[in-house]
Amino acid sequence: MQSRRKFLQQTALAAGSLLASNSVFAGWGETNDVTKLTILHTNDVHSRLEPFPMDGGRNQGLGGVAARAELIKTIRSEEDRVIAAYNNENGDNSSSGVLLLDAGDIFQGTPFFNIYKGEPEIKAMSAMKYDAATIGNHDFDAGLENLAIQLQNASFPLLVCNYDLSNTPMENKTLPYKIFRKGKLKIGVTGVGIDPKGLVPDNLAGNTKYLDPVANLNRMANKLKREEGCDMVICLSHLGYKYKENPNKMCDIVLAKESDYVDLIIGGHTHTFMDEPDVQKNKTGSDVIINQVGWAGIMLGRLDFEFSKMQKKNLTKSHTVTVGKKTIE
Amino acid sequence: MMRSLVKYPLFLCLFFAVSCDTAYQTSTVQYKDYRISSKQPASNELSSMLKPYADSVNKSMNDVVAVAGITLEKKQPEGTLGNLLADAMMAKAKEKFNTPVDAVFMNSGGIRLPSIPQGNITRGKIFELSPFDNQIVLLKLNGKILQQFLDTTAIRGGWPTAGCVYQLKNKKAVNITIGGQPLNENAEYTIGMVDYVANGGDNCDMLKPIPQQSRGYLFRDAIIEYFADAQKQGKALVSKIENRVSYAE
Numbered sequence: 001m002q003s004r005r006k007f008l009q010q011t012a013l014a015a016g017s018l019l020a021s022n023s024v025f026a027g028w029g030e031t032n033d034v035t036k037l038t039i040l041h042t043n044d045v046h047s048r049l050e051p052f053p054m055d056g057g058r059n060q061g062l063g064g065v066a067a068r069a070e071l072i073k074t075i076r077s078e079e080d081r082v083i084a085a086y087n088n089e090n091g092d093n094s095s096s097g098v099l100l101l102d103a104g105d106i107f108q109g110t111p112f113f114n115i116y117k118g119e120p121e122i123k124a125m126s127a128m129k130y131d132a133a134t135i136g137n138h139d140f141d142a143g144l145e146n147l148a149i150q151l152q153n154a155s156f157p158l159l160v161c162n163y164d165l166s167n168t169p170m171e172n173k174t175l176p177y178k179i180f181r182k183g184k185l186k187i188g189v190t191g192v193g194i195d196p197k198g199l200v201p202d203n204l205a206g207n208t209k210y211l212d213p214v215a216n217l218n219r220m221a222n223k224l225k226r227e228e229g230c231d232m233v234i235c236l237s238h239l240g241y242k243y244k245e246n247p248n249k250m251c252d253i254v255l256a257k258e259s260d261y262v263d264l265i266i267g268g269h270t271h272t273f274m275d276e277p278d279v280q281k282n283k284t285g286s287d288v289i290i291n292q293v294g295w296a297g298i299m300l301g302r303l304d305f306e307f308s309k310m311q312k313k314n315l316t317k318s319h320t321v322t323v324g325k326k327t328i329e
Numbered sequence: 330m331m332r333s334l335v336k337y338p339l340f341l342c343l344f345f346a347v348s349c350d351t352a353y354q355t356s357t358v359q360y361k362d363y364r365i366s367s368k369q370p371a372s373n374e375l376s377s378m379l380k381p382y383a384d385s386v387n388k389s390m391n392d393v394v395a396v397a398g399i400t401l402e403k404k405q406p407e408g409t410l411g412n413l414l415a416d417a418m419m420a421k422a423k424e425k426f427n428t429p430v431d432a433v434f435m436n437s438g439g440i441r442l443p444s445i446p447q448g449n450i451t452r453g454k455i456f457e458l459s460p461f462d463n464q465i466v467l468l469k470l471n472g473k474i475l476q477q478f479l480d481t482t483a484i485r486g487g488w489p490t491a492g493c494v495y496q497l498k499n500k501k502a503v504n505i506t507i508g509g510q511p512l513n514e515n516a517e518y519t520i521g522m523v524d525y526v527a528n529g530g531d532n533c534d535m536l537k538p539i540p541q542q543s544r545g546y547l548f549r550d551a552i553i554e555y556f557a558d559a560q561k562q563g564k565a566l567v568s569k570i571e572n573r574v575s576y577a578e
Binding site for chain 1: 352353354355356357358359360361362363364365366367368369370371372374375376378379382383385386389390400441442443444445446447448449451452453454456457460461462484485486500525528529530531532533534
């Protein structure tokens with residue numbers, strides 16, 4: 001760990017001049033206190049490996065893993081440039097400024113899934129170097145044993161903190177959270193799944209036990225921020241953004257309001273195309289960002305976060321996050 | 330705990346004139362949605378990974394099963410696509426079970442495409458429309474249970490049906506007729522649906538205890554066969570809004 005410590009010491013000094021030269025940070029008073037993370041995300045891709053066919057339908061030509069992979073590669077190489085400059089100076093090449101995440105329902109929706117049961121979906125996500133995903137209700141569709149088999153091809157973990165999968169074929173095949181070091185930042189990522197009752201057929205859900213998403217997420221976020229010292233906690237959620245017909249039903253908005261120490265919810269399930277990220281106040285008055293990008297891989301979402309330095313003793317104080325304009329390409 | 334141990338050089342500490350025990354927190358976020366399209370550059374790695382799968386899928390899925398005479402749309406409380414699929418379920422349920430069926434219902438969430446454009450419909454398109462391996466089942470429902478079931482569909486915005494006409498009012502089903510006759514609480518009806526719903530899916534818990542009659546017949550196969558029947562007769566598939574499901578005034 002000595003080299004990491006040295007790296008952090010040196011980059012703390014190097015950061016100011018490097019970041020100041022980056023136009024993103026122009027106009028910031030304390031440029032040497034700012035660092036940045038790019039999050040790319042998808043949800044409810046539903047086995048859409050190829051673009052929608054050219055049949056005159058409203059989504060024709062949209063989606064597809066080949067175009068998404070190329071775009072992700074381009075964004076990564078751009079965003080890694082600043083970090084690479086640190087790395088060159090410090091002889092460290094372990095850092096990356098991009099996190100690529102998915103909020104579940106990877107499976108079901110095209111004949112690829114009927115025939116191959118998720119094999120090409122998982123292989124494609126691994127090839128794109130996804131960092132993590134969570135479980136959607138349709139990821140149960142070919143059974144939990146099948147999910148466990150397909151995950152043998154996964155280079156990324158499935159994160160979920162509110163499913164007890166003991167005595168199922170998925171036992172010990174998921175993680176409650178994972179911590180990513182991205183440059184100077186420590187990012188904690190966890191996931192919450194939707195209640196399978198009335199949604200996933202009993203024979204497919206098997207012994208899956210659904211646990212309270214709020215209590216389990218808060219337990220996890222508290223651990224990540226206070227014990228593990230993460231600078232940011234991200235929750236991948238398949239609860240759904242909101243339910244018009246029943247606003248009290250558990251959803252990302254309810255989750256955000258009742259959460260603590262969660263900075264960002266990457267959502268799914270409701271196939272919601274959002275004009276801009278939603279911002280909700282959590283129970284201590286801090287901002288929680290919620291975002292979701294429709295379905296079928298029609299969109300790749302991008303969130304560029306800037307971070308400012310703060311005192312650890314102020315961790316419990318509420319803080320606000322300014323949602324800026326759309327990133328201009 | 331690593332981070333709290335990191336000691337920044339002394340002058341930085343003095344600069345902040347406070348403890349070195351610092352962390353970062355999110356301060357601003359910018360956002361962007363990239364539209365992904367086949368017009369954009371494609372990754373060679375992903376294209377070649379996908380090719381063997383795609384070749385095999387396309388070989389079995391690109392045959393034209395039928396032709397849509399109009400663009401069929403999924404809508405609530407009633408849409409042309411839902412009506413056509415409900416008609417397919419009704420026709421094929423009667424045929425496979427060889428018994429009269431009073432009404433069929435399909436869950437709106439089970440229709441997985443927003444529309445089918447006018448023109449050729451491939452086998453693959455039908456798989457996308459109905460990807461689940463759900464079977465058609467018949468249930469004997471008394472009028473009371475049927476009312477509860479329809480109230481659940483009302484909460485969910487109205488479901489495609491054939492054989493039943495009903496209206497939605499304050500999240501309840503009203504003015505219900507089955508085969509043209511008002512719903513009778515004491516009568517017993519033969520109702521077709523997919524096993525996902527009959528097993529309590531989409532919050533239809535009231536159906537869980539009801540015995541199901543099954544022939545192991547997939548709803549998707551029913552759609553394919555119904556569409557192929559029309560094709561054989563040289564007919565394009567059409568459907569219209571008939572106020573099967575509507576909002577009460």
